Amino acid sequence: MTVLLWGVPTEPPMAMVAGQLAELGADVLVVRPGGIGQQADVTIGAALSGTIRAAGRSVELDGVTGAYLRPVEPELVPELAGQPATAMAHARRVQEALTGFTEAAPGANGCRVANRLSAMASNGSKPYQAQVIARHGFSSPDTLITTEPDEVLDFAARHQQVVYKSCSGIRSIVTAFDPVADAGRLPRLRWCPVQFQERVMGPDVRVHVVGEQVFAVIVDSAAVDYRYARSQVGTDARLRAYRLDDDIAARCVALAAALDLPFAGIDLKLAADQRVVCFEVNPSPGFSWYESSTGLPIARAVARWLLGPGAK
Amino acid sequence: MLLVLCGLDDTSALWFARRATQSGADCTIVTTEALSFARQFSHRLDGGAVRTAVRLADGTSLTDHDIGGVLNRAVQPPTAAWQLAAPAERDYAAMELHACTLSWLHALPGPVRNRPEPDCLAGPLRHPFVTVAAAHAAGLPCPQVSFGTAGAGRGESLDPAEALLLASARAAGPRARPVHLVCLDGVVLGCQPPEPVAAAIAAFAVRIGAGAALLGLDFLAGPDGWWFAGTSPLPDLRAGGDALVQALLTRLAPAQVAPPAQVAPPAQVAAPVPS
Numbered sequence: 001m002t003v004l005l006w007g008v009p010t011e012p013p014m015a016m017v018a019g020q021l022a023e024l025g026a027d028v029l030v031v032r033p034g035g036i037g038q039q040a041d042v043t044i045g046a047a048l049s050g051t052i053r054a055a056g057r058s059v060e061l062d063g064v065t066g067a068y069l070r071p072v073e074p075e076l077v078p079e080l081a082g083q084p085a086t087a088m089a090h091a092r093r094v095q096e097a098l099t100g101f102t103e104a105a106p107g108a109n110g111c112r113v114a115n116r117l118s119a120m121a122s123n124g125s126k127p128y129q130a131q132v133i134a135r136h137g138f139s140s141p142d143t144l145i146t147t148e149p150d151e152v153l154d155f156a157a158r159h160q161q162v163v164y165k166s167c168s169g170i171r172s173i174v175t176a177f178d179p180v181a182d183a184g185r186l187p188r189l190r191w192c193p194v195q196f197q198e199r200v201m202g203p204d205v206r207v208h209v210v211g212e213q214v215f216a217v218i219v220d221s222a223a224v225d226y227r228y229a230r231s232q233v234g235t236d237a238r239l240r241a242y243r244l245d246d247d248i249a250a251r252c253v254a255l256a257a258a259l260d261l262p263f264a265g266i267d268l269k270l271a272a273d274q275r276v277v278c279f280e281v282n283p284s285p286g287f288s289w290y291e292s293s294t295g296l297p298i299a300r301a302v303a304r305w306l307l308g309p310g311a312k
Numbered sequence: 313m314l315l316v317l318c319g320l321d322d323t324s325a326l327w328f329a330r331r332a333t334q335s336g337a338d339c340t341i342v343t344t345e346a347l348s349f350a351r352q353f354s355h356r357l358d359g360g361a362v363r364t365a366v367r368l369a370d371g372t373s374l375t376d377h378d379i380g381g382v383l384n385r386a387v388q389p390p391t392a393a394w395q396l397a398a399p400a401e402r403d404y405a406a407m408e409l410h411a412c413t414l415s416w417l418h419a420l421p422g423p424v425r426n427r428p429e430p431d432c433l434a435g436p437l438r439h440p441f442v443t444v445a446a447a448h449a450a451g452l453p454c455p456q457v458s459f460g461t462a463g464a465g466r467g468e469s470l471d472p473a474e475a476l477l478l479a480s481a482r483a484a485g486p487r488a489r490p491v492h493l494v495c496l497d498g499v500v501l502g503c504q505p506p507e508p509v510a511a512a513i514a515a516f517a518v519r520i521g522a523g524a525a526l527l528g529l530d531f532l533a534g535p536d537g538w539w540f541a542g543t544s545p546l547p548d549l550r551a552g553g554d555a556l557v558q559a560l561l562t563r564l565a566p567a568q569v570a571p572p573a574q575v576a577p578p579a580q581v582a583a584p585v586p587s
Binding site: 038039040041042043044045046048050089090092093094096097099100101103104107108118121122124125126127128130131134139140142143144145146147148151166167168169170191192193194 | 350351352353354355356357358359360362393394404405407408409410411412414415418419429430431438439440441442444445446448454455456457458459460461462463464470471472
């Protein structure tokens with residue numbers, strides 16, 4: 001049995017999972033997005049079969065029992081820049097074949113995939129995710145997505161503090177809304193609705209769900225967006241391991257499962273009024289910062305999950 | 313109001329709207345192009361409840377209360393107003409508008425065919441390999457499909473959906489003809505396919521998560537039978553004829569359909585105890 005790692009090998013999450021798989025003695029095949037000389041051929045009918053050639057060897061797909069995905073589009077791979085168009089077409093063909101394999105394999109042969117690219121799509125709409133989140137018993141921040149400047153001012157008047165951020169999967173810096181300073185920009189809303197949310201005060205908790213395991217980290221920072229704490233408040237956020245209430249942990253596991261995400265990063269906020277507010281579920285969590293700051297064995301858990309229930 | 317949401321060139325949806333109106337339905341057509349130039353889009357999520365109000369340039373109001381049922385054929389987000397913008401801004405706006413449209417249509421309290429999914433606004437769109445596996449499991453006649461780098465030398469398409477179509481064409485033979493079926497909630501309307509196709513379609517729809525959806529099914533009919541060739545969440549509704557029109561009108565009438573799972577109020581959960 002072989003575990004497929006599809007991503008940039010030097011990227012910390014991929015490197016950490018690869019390291020843990022090596023420690024566990026797993027056979028690992030790394031496929032680099034856009035890698036020159038790689039091949040992938042898939043045949044599907046009553047069964048799923050085929051071959052991947054990468055890293056100087058060939059692996060039969062019916063022997064691939066786990067796959068960890070953090071691919072990037074071939075068009076974004078630096079080593080393909082300046083190559084002939086045939087090289088890009090070849091890389092695109094590998095990408096399509098691996099996408100097809102990882103989409104079909106869980107149903108066809110029980111291969112463990114974290115995560116299927118189709119399942120990652122839910123993060124493309126934060127308000128859609130918020131509806132799923134609410135059905136799992138978490139609070140969501142009061143949210144307004146609008147093209148109407150007056151609605152924003154009314155919304156801001158009803159909440160002590162308001163933030164705005166993208167509502168799609170595009171990464172944006174969570175920013176505090178200032179009704180006075182931002183007033184001149186509000187007419188631009190006419191062109192595209194913007195998401196405003198009540199600012200929920202309290203510590204952030206990032207929960208990594210791996211199968212049925214949870215690893216929680218609590219964040220100490222005064223920044224609006226703790227990922228950018230140094231630029232926002234002058235000091236980095238401090239992270240430490242945190243023990244989640246069993247009920248909340250179970251809700252996190254159920255939420256990730258409902259979104260078809262065996263590996264997920266769930267962003268919670270422990271509000272002062274006892275609400276546990278959930279902002280989003282990240283389908284491709286960059287967990288390395290949380291693990292290196294706290295020592296939580298997230299990569300180890302991902303590696304074990306990929307190897308299946310028999311893994312030590 | 314029965315809302316038909318579709319692209320400007322969706323003649324199939326316009327055909328349905330005309331038939332629905334002739335049948336007495338209060339039918340309003342809104343194109344994604346018109347939606348792009350809406351005067352107002354307001355979408356609120358508050359304590360588990362979702363409320364949306366849209367006001368179009370012609371004054372048409374689309375609130376949750378106004379909309380009874382929806383025939384959703386919106387495959388693209390409403391980005392017409394951004395077509396001349398700089399590419400980076402246009403791409404950003406497209407992602408944001410996709411996010412808004414998905415959330416709005418997902419939350420509508422009345423019946424919707426198809427309710428959008430995160431990776432396709434128009435409803436269930438599965439990878440061709442997933443549909444092939446489901447077809448085999450359900451008993452639909454389906455060819456084995458190969459795709460990958462080996463096909464490059466043979467000049468084969470970069471699109472797995474075309475690989476499926478090509479495999480089906482090979483299986484059906486040179487005299488094959490295309491057949492397009494419309495399937496509503498697992499039932500084919502307007503056509504009686506031969507066995508074993510007819511018996512397998514309901515199970516196939518369930519296997520791809522389209523058991524409660526409007527689905528197009530493509531086959532190639534050869535001398536030895538039909539071969540599965542692909543699916544679409546945007547079937548040509550005309551293939552379903554009047555039977556489909558009446559079935560859709562029944563499904564999209566609010567009183568006839570149980571409301572979708574509504575957002576429950578969040579449970580009050582105790583704050584975690586610091587370790």
